[in-house]
Amino acid sequence: MMTVNQIIGDSQNQINANFGKRFFAWIMAQSSSTYNKIVSDRKRSLFANLQGKVLEIGPGTGPNLPYYPKDIHWIGIEPNPHMHSYLQKQAKKLGLNIDLRIGNAEWLDAEDNSIDTVVSTLVLCSVPNIDYTLQAILRVLKPGGRFLFIEHVAAPQGTVLRQVQSAIRPTWQVIGDGCHPDRETLIALENAGFASINYERFDAQLPIVSPHIIGVATN
Template sequence: MLHNGVEPKTQRTPGWYQRFFAWMMAHGNADYEAAMRDRKQKLFAGVHGNVLEIGPGTGPNLSYYPHDTHWIGVEPNPYMHSYLKQEAERVGLDIEIRHGTAERLDAEDNSVDAVVSTLVLCSVNDLEGTLKEILRVLKPGGQFFFLEHVAAPQDTRLRKIQNWISPLWQVLGDGCHPNRETWSVLEKVGFEKLDYENFQADAVPALVSPQIIGVATKKAK
């Protein structure tokens, strides 16, 4: 399990588990965040203006945003919200939290300069639908900034393990798919430009160490 935020299936996920998951995210990812600091600083250097972050969880990304950012977070787990507010106060960022899911964003068409997702696309119910929603809310020329753990290459030992453990991992991780080929959907969903790199993350279990980081750009009109 390695997430900022998740897409809890509210019909099936009990409140006690959502509360526990929020606590775990607030206290359990420090080593990963430290390992990712340089990569995140480089990625977030291009984020500006009206920004929508999907599944912001407990707010590990808030410290990277400029203080003049108009930040909106769409976070479906209500127990994450208090952690988000505490972190925003700590870093001095004004935020707006909206309850909802990534598959149906509470935002107008062509309304934001950037969308951000870190460790979220692994757990959305509909990956293609989520990416189409991101395209919908981005302004022409807007950019999608992402950092996600993904499937290992086909036919590798790690991929076989990911495939084997995936059903259990989805239960323990509230929907997380360790073997999701996120890059393949990003490549075909309709972004005009897609730049990303693959890397092996430190300070995480091998199961979720294959990761991608990059930027997808919506076509400018």
């Protein structure tokens, strides 16, 4: 039987977690325009030819919505419910019909072989298990379907930045809703089982998470 102190402690933890998610949603809403200025041209090019069913994992407050064609069937899987109001407001402003669902990246609320394109921007850094997430993406993609990504990645081994990323990881995960600044995302992508991966590296000129990759993985 749980004691009163255990119940109070668990309740306080839930309150703290809820506040953290609400605060992170607010921070993302305020800062997304700054990041978009850095990657807007790349997003415009990456998302130019989207069609059919597009599933975005972790769409957050909706910073990618302005770059999408208006005639796609957009599905969003967003685990943080405090992001939803920001995203819905953005979609209404743009005149987009969206299908927003609560879920997580390890278990995507979509049928097998049903999605034309999966999109992820700054999400793979924070999922609890990146390998499970990539297998979920492969499961829902149609044969020949594409996974489009823009992600920050670990700096090269032995560099000062990599040492800083690893040292700051525990604190960064708390303030970044689980973000791993030194995650080897590219290695996970290469080992996931996609038929092909085309990507390029670029420097986003950001503190800690400046190394980025952008690309397309085909099922």
